[in-house]
Amino acid sequence: MNDPAPATRLDMLRFARRVVEQQAVRQLALIDRWIADEERLAESQRRAVERRPPPPEWVVQRGGVHVGSCWAVTKGSWRSVAATREQALDALRNGVPPCEACRPDRELGFLE
Structure with a gap:
């Protein structure tokens, strides 16, 4: 039978790098969504303050x-x-x- 060659240390390091890269991409996407949510919230609050009527005299x-x-x-x-x-x-x-x-x-x- 043709058993696949055992993974070398270099193969394992490349695999580990791909896993870390995929996790980093997912985490960056999550952080980008959080940033976008906070930017929308800040803009909404800014508009609310602008629309607020001035206090009465x-x-x-x-x-x-x-x-x-x-x-x-x-x-x-x-x-x-x-x-x-x-x-x-x-x-x-x-x-x-x-x-x-x-x-x-x-x-x-x-x-x-």
């Missing part, structure tokens, strides 16, 4: 009047209402307290 809440960018405003609350300068002044005149953090009364020039 003033906010009147059940608990007080705020500058629109105040950290203490309860975002998305039914108690928060965007207000014009005049509406914010009216709220202060009607006894709605100014926020202690952002002090809209000072910015509005409202003196009790």
